[in-house]
Amino acid sequence: MKFQLIFDIAKALLIARWKQTLVAAVGVTFSITMFVALLGFMNGLNNLLDGLILNRSPHVRFFNEIKPNPDQPIEGFYGEGMNIIRSIKPSGGLLKIHNGGAILENLKNDPRVLGVAPKISLQVFYNVGNIDITGVINGIDVQAERSLFAFEDYVTEGNAEDLENISNSIILGKGAADRMLANIGDVIQATTASGDRFRLRVVGYYQSGLQDLDNVQSYASISTAQKMLGEPSNYMTDIQVKLNDFDQSPAFAREMGPIFGTQAEDIQMANAQFETGSDIRNMISYAVGITLLIVSGFGIYNILNMMIYEKMDTIAILKAIGFSGLDVKGIFMTIAIGIGIFGGGIGLFLGYLLSMGIDQVPFETEALPTVKTFPVSYDPKYYIIGGVFSLLTTFLAGYLPARKASSIDPVEIIRGK
Amino acid sequence: MEKKTVLEAKSIHKYFYNPTKAEVLKGLSFSIKAGEFVSVVGKSGCGKSTLLYILSTMDTDYKGELWIDGEPMRKSSPTYLSRIRNEKIGFVFQFHYLLNEFTALENVMIPGLKLGKYSKQELEHKAMEKLRIFDMADHATKKANQLSGGQKQRVAIARALINDPLIIMGDEPSGNLDKKNSDIVFGIFQELAKEFHQTLLIVTHDPDFAAGTDRTITMEDGKILDE
Numbered sequence: 001m002k003f004q005l006i007f008d009i010a011k012a013l014l015i016a017r018w019k020q021t022l023v024a025a026v027g028v029t030f031s032i033t034m035f036v037a038l039l040g041f042m043n044g045l046n047n048l049l050d051g052l053i054l055n056r057s058p059h060v061r062f063f064n065e066i067k068p069n070p071d072q073p074i075e076g077f078y079g080e081g082m083n084i085i086r087s088i089k090p091s092g093g094l095l096k097i098h099n100g101g102a103i104l105e106n107l108k109n110d111p112r113v114l115g116v117a118p119k120i121s122l123q124v125f126y127n128v129g130n131i132d133i134t135g136v137i138n139g140i141d142v143q144a145e146r147s148l149f150a151f152e153d154y155v156t157e158g159n160a161e162d163l164e165n166i167s168n169s170i171i172l173g174k175g176a177a178d179r180m181l182a183n184i185g186d187v188i189q190a191t192t193a194s195g196d197r198f199r200l201r202v203v204g205y206y207q208s209g210l211q212d213l214d215n216v217q218s219y220a221s222i223s224t225a226q227k228m229l230g231e232p233s234n235y236m237t238d239i240q241v242k243l244n245d246f247d248q249s250p251a252f253a254r255e256m257g258p259i260f261g262t263q264a265e266d267i268q269m270a271n272a273q274f275e276t277g278s279d280i281r282n283m284i285s286y287a288v289g290i291t292l293l294i295v296s297g298f299g300i301y302n303i304l305n306m307m308i309y310e311k312m313d314t315i316a317i318l319k320a321i322g323f324s325g326l327d328v329k330g331i332f333m334t335i336a337i338g339i340g341i342f343g344g345g346i347g348l349f350l351g352y353l354l355s356m357g358i359d360q361v362p363f364e365t366e367a368l369p370t371v372k373t374f375p376v377s378y379d380p381k382y383y384i385i386g387g388v389f390s391l392l393t394t395f396l397a398g399y400l401p402a403r404k405a406s407s408i409d410p411v412e413i414i415r416g417k
Numbered sequence: 418m419e420k421k422t423v424l425e426a427k428s429i430h431k432y433f434y435n436p437t438k439a440e441v442l443k444g445l446s447f448s449i450k451a452g453e454f455v456s457v458v459g460k461s462g463c464g465k466s467t468l469l470y471i472l473s474t475m476d477t478d479y480k481g482e483l484w485i486d487g488e489p490m491r492k493s494s495p496t497y498l499s500r501i502r503n504e505k506i507g508f509v510f511q512f513h514y515l516l517n518e519f520t521a522l523e524n525v526m527i528p529g530l531k532l533g534k535y536s537k538q539e540l541e542h543k544a545m546e547k548l549r550i551f552d553m554a555d556h557a558t559k560k561a562n563q564l565s566g567g568q569k570q571r572v573a574i575a576r577a578l579i580n581d582p583l584i585i586m587g588d589e590p591s592g593n594l595d596k597k598n599s600d601i602v603f604g605i606f607q608e609l610a611k612e613f614h615q616t617l618l619i620v621t622h623d624p625d626f627a628a629g630t631d632r633t634i635t636m637e638d639g640k641i642l643d644e
Binding site for chain 1: 470473475476477478495496499500502503504508510514515516517518519523527528530531532533576580
């Protein structure tokens with residue numbers, strides 16, 4: 001088979017009927033454009049929703065929980081029998097993570113760990129006139145929190161860094177601030193569980209998009225929190241860890257919890273319902289993607305099929321003057337794949353443009369303070385799938401009729417005239 | 418010296434199955450020697466075109482034996498048959514059957530390019546020469562659909578000649594043309610037979626045309642009536 005001749009003939013056939021070629025290519029282009037843009041859009045939204053949880057949650061969290069001592073004194077007297085005791089009270093409400101500084105160092109040196117952020121969680125009352133509003137102040141390491149959990153994304157007003165720069169400062173949850181009528185620059189009063197009163201300057205608002213959270217949570221720097229509790233600078237109640245590999249978190253939690261002598265909770269345990277939601281959304285996007293591909297596949301198949309049947313005469317002539325079935329198949333496969341490459345390539349480009357267009361559409365919602373326009377994913381995966389698919393369908397759409405045309409006697413076509 | 422047999426057919430039977438089984442060719446046998454100018458005449462529907470398609474290997478659904486250039490065609494693969502068509506048979510249809518997407522020159526060259534015996538430059542030269550024989554050189558760069566019916570038919574004959582085939586077959590090549598063009602085409606065939614000793618097998622229903630050939634095979638109802 002002479003590829004050059006076959007290629008030349010295919011090219012001439014394509015160019016001579018360029019309008020028809022264009023119609024066929026536009027069919028492919030349209031399908032691929034829609035596939036790429038729609039899947040990009042859907043996955044952008046999915047990633048946004050996933051990110052809502054994933055970006056803000058540590059992969060593994062170490063903390064102490066107040067619970068009864070597993071080693072009760074009675075077991076010392078009677079051994080490990082079936083000892084029944086009622087009304088056991090938790091002993092020693094020590095939320096502090098023992099030897100926190102060393103644990104931090106240890107975690108930072110672990111190659112699996114992306115980053116570590118210590119945290120103190122303390123219960124307070126905000127004193128507004130003669131009313132007390134309950135709240136939780138999180139003492140955080142601002143730098144670590146910013147790099148690991150995109151903290152500043154949720155600070156809707158004010159500057160996250162002021163927490164460290166201004167002493168005794170606080171970033172109030174938007175809900176709590178609205179209730180207290182506290183503006184930025186105002187000073188509010190908070191009472192700790194142990195009864196100490198503190199004056200804190202509001203330097204910003206925090207808005208996570210979860211109303212319940214925003215009504216309660218506020219943020220201060222870890223040193224401010226330590227000061228409020230009257231604890232030394234190695235005090236911390238939580239250690240949040242982000243791993244390089246998200247999927248390793250259960251194993252990491254199981255391994256490290258007993259070593260550090262703390263509770264260790266991994267993200268998959270903490271957010272089991274999130275996992276389910278995420279899986280379902282993924283399933284939906286796959287279903288939509290496959291449906292799109294099948295529908296566009298049939299479209300492409302139809303167009304090419306018609307194009308080849310229109311060229312039956314040409315097939316008869318080529319066969320009459322000595323081209324074999326294989327040559328004819330080669331010519332029409334080249335035509336089909338040429339349309340696939342041309343139409344698919346433009347489709348990918350237009351899909352990218354359409355994605356960028358969707359990306360510009362305003363999308364503002366209370367719940368998502370950081371999102372201003374519709375999120376779109378530009379994952380190359382979808383472009384690769386789209387590209388391969390356009391080649392594959394045009395190949396099949398060309399192959400089936402070409403195979404049929406190549407195997408019949410030319411006279412069948414001529415006599416049918 | 419005995420002349421070589423170019424084509425030999427032995428008891429060719431052909432059936433059409435649609436709508437009912439009908440025997441169109443009822444055991445035809447004849448042979449054609451090199452340099453002969455043979456015409457096949459008969460009434461419309463007597464099977465002469467069907468016969469020609471079988472002889473040209475474009476129809477493989479028949480019973481009987483066929484040899485072209487001493488080689489049996491009956492059991493050959495479609496790929497081999499297409500090679501035979503390319504190399505040894507030049508076919509001229511009633512309708513021109515040119516590729517409208519190509520120029521006259523390219524249409525003539527394509528079978529040659531497929532055969533691959535000559536380089537592209539040589540073929541271009543050869544194709545121009547063939548077109549010149551038929552006074553078509555001036556129209557070489559025109560697209561096939563810009564030519565008149567007679568011009569198209571001349572290009573189609575030039576195309577049939579490009580690979581110097583063993584035999585040229587024509588299926589009423591002048592049937593679709595007016596008197597003047599039909600005379601031109603007939604003249605061309607005469608010239609090919611006389612000057613180039615080209616073997617020709619032409620199906621026609623024009624008695625004048627048949628009278629000018631070396632030998633006339635008359636067909637009726639699927640059988641050869643007389644030679």
